[in-house]
Amino acid sequence: MQSLDVAPVSAQGPTRPGWWDALREPIQRRLDGWFSDPALYRWAIANPLTRWVTRRRTAKLFELMAGFVHSQVLLSCVRLGLFARLKEQPLTLDALARHTQIEPPAMQRLLLSAVALGLLEHRSMGRFGLGPLGAPLARQDGIAAMIEHNNLLYQDLLQPVEFLRDAWGGSMAGYWPYAHGKMPGVPGAAQPAGSGLEPVARYSELMASSQNFVLQEILSSYALAGHRRLMDVGGGKGRFISAVARQYPALELTLFDLPPVLEVARSALHTAGLDGRVRLHPGSFLTDALPGGADVITLIRVAHDHCDASVRDILRNIYQALPKGGTLLVAEPMAQSAGERPQPSDAYFHYYLLAMGAGRLRSHEELAALMRDSGFAAVTLLDNAMPIHARILVGTKI
Ligand SMILES: C[S@@+](CC[C@H](N)C(=O)[O-])C[C@H]1O[C@@H](n2cnc3c(N)ncnc32)[C@H](O)[C@@H]1O
Numbered sequence: 001m002q003s004l005d006v007a008p009v010s011a012q013g014p015t016r017p018g019w020w021d022a023l024r025e026p027i028q029r030r031l032d033g034w035f036s037d038p039a040l041y042r043w044a045i046a047n048p049l050t051r052w053v054t055r056r057r058t059a060k061l062f063e064l065m066a067g068f069v070h071s072q073v074l075l076s077c078v079r080l081g082l083f084a085r086l087k088e089q090p091l092t093l094d095a096l097a098r099h100t101q102i103e104p105p106a107m108q109r110l111l112l113s114a115v116a117l118g119l120l121e122h123r124s125m126g127r128f129g130l131g132p133l134g135a136p137l138a139r140q141d142g143i144a145a146m147i148e149h150n151n152l153l154y155q156d157l158l159q160p161v162e163f164l165r166d167a168w169g170g171s172m173a174g175y176w177p178y179a180h181g182k183m184p185g186v187p188g189a190a191q192p193a194g195s196g197l198e199p200v201a202r203y204s205e206l207m208a209s210s211q212n213f214v215l216q217e218i219l220s221s222y223a224l225a226g227h228r229r230l231m232d233v234g235g236g237k238g239r240f241i242s243a244v245a246r247q248y249p250a251l252e253l254t255l256f257d258l259p260p261v262l263e264v265a266r267s268a269l270h271t272a273g274l275d276g277r278v279r280l281h282p283g284s285f286l287t288d289a290l291p292g293g294a295d296v297i298t299l300i301r302v303a304h305d306h307c308d309a310s311v312r313d314i315l316r317n318i319y320q321a322l323p324k325g326g327t328l329l330v331a332e333p334m335a336q337s338a339g340e341r342p343q344p345s346d347a348y349f350h351y352y353l354l355a356m357g358a359g360r361l362r363s364h365e366e367l368a369a370l371m372r373d374s375g376f377a378a379v380t381l382l383d384n385a386m387p388i389h390a391r392i393l394v395g396t397k398i
Helices: 019-035 038-046 051-079 082-088 093-100 104-116 135-139 141-156 160-165 171-175 198-221 239-247 259-271 308-321 344-356 364-373
Strands: 120-123 127-130 229-233 252-257 278-282 296-300 327-332 376-381 391-397
Touching: 038 051, 051 082, 051 104, 051 141, 082 093, 082 127, 082 135, 093 104, 104 120, 104 127, 135 141, 141 171, 141 198, 141 344, 171 198, 171 344, 198 239, 198 259, 198 296, 198 327, 198 391, 229 239, 229 308, 239 252, 239 259, 239 278, 252 259, 259 278, 296 308, 308 327, 308 364, 327 364, 364 376, 364 391
Parallel strands: 229 252, 229 296, 252 278, 296 327
Antiparallel strands: 120 127, 327 391, 376 391
16 A cells, blocks of 8 residues: 655745745735725725726636536536537537437526536527537547546545545545555455456556547657657556557557556557557566666656655666666656646646545656656756646656
8 A cells, every 4th residue: 555645845835934925924914804804895896996806806716616516517518428419510409408318498507507618609590519618528538538537536525524534435546456556467466356357447448548638748749769669667558659659660669567457458559550569568667677678768647646655666667777878758747836826727636646545746846856866867847738738857867
């Protein structure tokens, strides 16, 4: 069983108060008093110069309260297949009610809510079509799979304070057996009760379907052309390595993951017509030495699943496996740095990883420090277009 770490205070900002904090603290206390004062609220909305600030804050607070409803509207649209259906053609309320067997009054409320959220749009003659946020969902199955998967998290969060006291008792923890030292089909590991290899196939499929976004970020930010052999560590069923195989036909490829995952990978690579193109190396990066020979190793959405001690072990293992001058590329969602404004997506990942029961969301500085501690030099954060999917660090073995 892995332990859960507490992020060091330094990851959240300076550890000692500076002259600016001494100046700011009394002002902040006064502002806190003002912002919670109902009289000031009434004054601020009456005043045209301050009204917009108050309106914006109130709307944001309302959105926080309504967030659960928003996510259920989204999930309902996915489960009812509305995006796929409306991609074919815009439809009326009655047609949609008939297709989904939901009474028109309830269906209308779902459709109007989806319009309000930008998922759908009104079209002529009372029809509904795809909205700007719904259109990508009609094409990308990976997004729908993640939305459906999040339902596990919502179930775990139904009693939010109890969740904080016992986050690992829920459905999400059961979804990720390796986070709790259990792994079906791995000799010596504890086995989840009566499930066979199904949990492995299930999480590997989810990861593969959400990998498209991540691999686009990596392959458009880092050129692998200068490398000879790549090993993807914790590479799942091989979605990333399959994309690399197509883009870089001369690159030799190795996939490393737990034995049952590589069984799933073997048939996925066969289906993709990549038999013999990727060497499969089963093992545990926590207990087995990684095979040598690769001059670039990728670690994608793996570190955040593990406590600091395990991440150090994995990074040292990778360091040992690389030749001098070899490259490690780490890609995963990362927290905003100390001093940057935290993003709402950070809240999602903090909670997801807590429910999973292992690891934590780290900032790029924290991950870079772990890489440097393991011997990597010239650790650099790459600039990528969509950091919500992943941020990317590269480092070199010297
Ligand atoms: C969150 S998934 C990410 C998969 C893939 N890299 C991606 O981004 O789609 C983490 C991967 O690490 C693998 N993993 C977990 N513990 C492992 C271990 N001890 N040794 C090797 N692989 C492990 C899992 O089987 C899984 O495929």
